[in-house]
Amino acid sequence: MGNDSKKNKNADVEVGLIIVSVAILVAFIICMVVNAEGTLNTIMNFFNVMIDALGPFFLLVAFISFLVSLYLGFGKYGKIRLGNCKPEYSNFSYFAMMLLASLASAALYWSFVEWASYYQAPGLGMEPQSLEALESSLAYQFFHWGFVNQSLYTIAGVAIAYGVYVRKLPSFQTSAVCCAMLGKKVKGKSIIGKVIDFLVIFGILGALSSSLGLGVPLATSGLNTLWGIEATPAVQIGVIVFIALVYTFTSFLGTKKGMQTISNIASVVCIFFLLYVLFMGPTTFIFKNIVNSLGYLIQDLPRMALFTDPIANTGFAESWTIYFVAFYLNYVAMMGIFIAKVSKGRTIREIAIYTIFIMSFGGMCIFGIDGSFSIYAHTQGMVDVTGLVASGIGDAAIYEILKALPLGSTLLPFLILVLIVGFVAPSMDSASLALAETVTKRGTPKMALRIFFCVLLAIIPMSVLLVGASFDSIKYIAIIISAPFLLILAGMMLGLLKWLKEDERSGLHAEIIAIKEAEDREGTIEENANVRGALQEASECEIIEKKV
Numbered sequence: 408m409g410n411d412s413k414k415n416k417n418a419d420v421e422v423g424l425i426i427v428s429v430a431i432l433v434a435f436i437i438c439m440v441v442n443a444e445g446t447l448n449t450i451m452n453f454f455n456v457m458i459d460a461l462g463p464f465f466l467l468v469a470f471i472s473f474l475v476s477l478y479l480g481f482g483k484y485g486k487i488r489l490g491n492c493k494p495e496y497s498n499f500s501y502f503a504m505m506l507l508a509s510l511a512s513a514a515l516y517w518s519f520v521e522w523a524s525y526y527q528a529p530g531l532g533m534e535p536q537s538l539e540a541l542e543s544s545l546a547y548q549f550f551h552w553g554f555v556n557q558s559l560y561t562i563a564g565v566a567i568a569y570g571v572y573v574r575k576l577p578s579f580q581t582s583a584v585c586c587a588m589l590g591k592k593v594k595g596k597s598i599i600g601k602v603i604d605f606l607v608i609f610g611i612l613g614a615l616s617s618s619l620g621l622g623v624p625l626a627t628s629g630l631n632t633l634w635g636i637e638a639t640p641a642v643q644i645g646v647i648v649f650i651a652l653v654y655t656f657t658s659f660l661g662t663k664k665g666m667q668t669i670s671n672i673a674s675v676v677c678i679f680f681l682l683y684v685l686f687m688g689p690t691t692f693i694f695k696n697i698v699n700s701l702g703y704l705i706q707d708l709p710r711m712a713l714f715t716d717p718i719a720n721t722g723f724a725e726s727w728t729i730y731f732v733a734f735y736l737n738y739v740a741m742m743g744i745f746i747a748k749v750s751k752g753r754t755i756r757e758i759a760i761y762t763i764f765i766m767s768f769g770g771m772c773i774f775g776i777d778g779s780f781s782i783y784a785h786t787q788g789m790v791d792v793t794g795l796v797a798s799g800i801g802d803a804a805i806y807e808i809l810k811a812l813p814l815g816s817t818l819l820p821f822l823i824l825v826l827i828v829g830f831v832a833p834s835m836d837s838a839s840l841a842l843a844e845t846v847t848k849r850g851t852p853k854m855a856l857r858i859f860f861c862v863l864l865a866i867i868p869m870s871v872l873l874v875g876a877s878f879d880s881i882k883y884i885a886i887i888i889s890a891p892f893l894l895i896l897a898g899m900m901l902g903l904l905k906w907l908k909e910d911e912r913s914g915l916h917a918e919i920i921a922i923k924e925a926e927d928r929e930g931t932i933e934e935n936a937n938v939r940g941a942l943q944e945a946s947e948c949e950i951i952e953k954k955v
Contacts, residue, residue, distance in 0.1 A: 419849055428605055459725065462725055465732040470712045473712070491922065494750075495752060503671055504670045505766055506770070508834050510552075512621055519777050530727065541786075550711045552771075554763055554767050560742040568758065571584075572747075572751060583600070585895060586599070588906070608845055614886075615741075619650065630646075654839070655865075676822060677829070684812065689779075689783045696775070746758065790810075795807065843860055
């Protein structure tokens with residue numbers, strides 16, 4: 408009897424999928440050790456061919472996702488609640504967890520230096536290093552990290568949440584949702600489903616390993632700035648181990664006690680850091696540059712989203728806009744699963760508004776303040792930002808930029824170190840959750856499974872560092888895997904719209920909305936009753952006082 412129970416529990420976990428995914432990843436790292444240059448060249452050639460051939464389709468899928476996401480948020484399906492309960496997390500925690508999970512350490516790095524690339528090699532046919540290129544550089548940061556690409560997460564998050572909370576699917580697996588959308592055409596877990604799960608696992612492991620790899624040099628540069636510690640392999644491994652211990656501990660505590668807490672703390676520290684830069688730096692310039700950049704974004708958003716540069720063929724679209732869509736597609740399954748998990752009790756409209764607008768505006772605050780101060784420091788001759796970025800030491804440039812502020816050599820680098828941990832940990836935590844959900848057929852993933860993936864997410868970048876390989880290889884092969892997600896996301900979009908239409912016709916939506924409105928009314932009645940009771944009590948006390 409005990410053996411049967413153990414077998415049933417093991418049957419819920421796709422052990423074979425884990426073994427195959429890890430084995431292929433190990434084989435890839437071995438190839439990097441044996442022939443790093445040849446492996447990287449092969450990957451880069453394949454990546455360039457993929458981007459050239461599929462580039463327009465990446466842009467179209469992203470822009471259509473944006474339009475569909477707006478329809479979901481502001482159309483007739485917006486009132487549909489996903490899960491028959493109140494939201495589990497406060498609005499602040501909900502926003503903080505999703506934003507930090509999506510940004511990781513990339514935002515800290517690129518918020519200071521990305522504008523320099525757009526200034527030197529701009530899009531939309533602008534003259535390099537011109538006034539227009541400089542003024543629009545921050546707008547391109549807003550665009551690449553904003554509305555259109557964030558909408559990819561909207562589609563995945565709503566589709567998975569709707570499948571689990573409304574259609575009552577037993578699993579948060581992306582493959583389970585896709586197979587359910589295909590209906591009778593697929594019985595059980597098909598080969599298509601297994602391929603989808605493999606792509607999700609390999610993509611998350613590759614993307615998050617690269618993200619942690621980007622955070623390591625930023626952290627070691629901070630250690631060097633503060634205490635003169637050199638970036639030796641031992642120090643780099645130590646940074647990875649420390650961050651891994653933090654996100655493993657938060658995973659062990661669970662989303663409510665662990666990830667919610669560290670996300671809230673990191674958000675408060677980030678707000679303090681941004682306000683310090685804003686008010687201790689050139690406040691007027693920062694505000695003016697942000698508003699000016701919003702103007703560029705609003706004016707040129709459709710053109711930015713669909714710019715392929717067919718005549719001049721400068722390579723800007725492939726290097727940046729198409730690359731960013733591929734980058735977001737690589738994270739789409741992870742973020743879809745995570746958003747679905749933390750959105751129980753939320754409406755479709757709430758998910759759409761938070762993912763498209765509130766998360767985008769949160770990113771704009773980071774990029775707007777950090778980027779504007781960096782532009783000011785460069786134009787005023789304080790720091791040669793473009794020169795430092797061109798020389799390949801962008802992480803060192805960040806600390807040079809901060810030195811232009813009071814306490815820029817002490818407090819601010821320390822806060823950057825805190826933010827690296829605070830940004831990376833929620834991202835890795837959400838990755839371990841998504842990976843555990845992907846290999847769990849039904850029910851809640853075992854904690855041991857989450858811890859296993861936490862350890863694996865640390866071992867991969869440590870292995871890359873120890874063998875002296877480049878993170879670029881893992882980053883590009885992870886992004887190559889994003890190509891199939893063009894079809895997966897397009898399929899989820901069509902499948903979700905089909906589900907919504909079917910359930911509207913069956914009357915299910917009317918029931919869900921009626922239940923929600925009844926609960927809202929009961930809450931209002933209860934609240935009004937409490938208010939009336941308090942007023943009556945206050946009135947009685949006043950009468951007693953007068954009598955006395």
